Amino acid sequence: MPALAEHRGEVRRLLAGRLAQEFAIFNTDTVERCVADVQACVTHLGLEATPELVERMAREHLIGMVKSEPPSGRVAGP
Numbered sequence: 176m177p178a179l180a181e182h183r184g185e186v187r188r189l190l191a192g193r194l195a196q197e198f199a200i201f202n203t204d205t206v207e208r209c210v211a212d213v214q215a216c217v218t219h220l221g222l223e224a225t226p227e228l229v230e231r232m233a234r235e236h237l238i239g240m241v242k243s244e245p246p247s248g249r250v251a252g253p
Contacts, residue, residue, distance in 0.1 A: 187211060190230045198237045209233050 191207040198206060213233045217224040 186226050187214065187229075190226060190233065194230065194233055194237060197234070198241065200241060201237065206233075206237065209236055 187207070187210055191203070191210045194210065195201070195203045195206040210229060210233045213236060214224050214229050217229060217232065222228070
């Protein structure tokens with residue numbers, strides 16, 4: 176599969192769509208931002224931002240966000 180840089184927008188939307196279905200607890204914008212942030216971090220580190228790598232790392236980040244939620248539930252911001 177080609178690197179994300181070649182088809183950045185389309186591939187990023189597909190990844191975010193899959194992850195948004197898997198993590199319905201978060202709104203779509205949050206998942207899209209997570210995928211974009213992971214892609215930027217991977218690129219910054221000099222790694223090839225393959226769709227597989229970005230999806231795997233974004234999934235791990237989202238799992239961490241789910242697990243970090245307090246037992247009383249997510250607190251609404253101001």
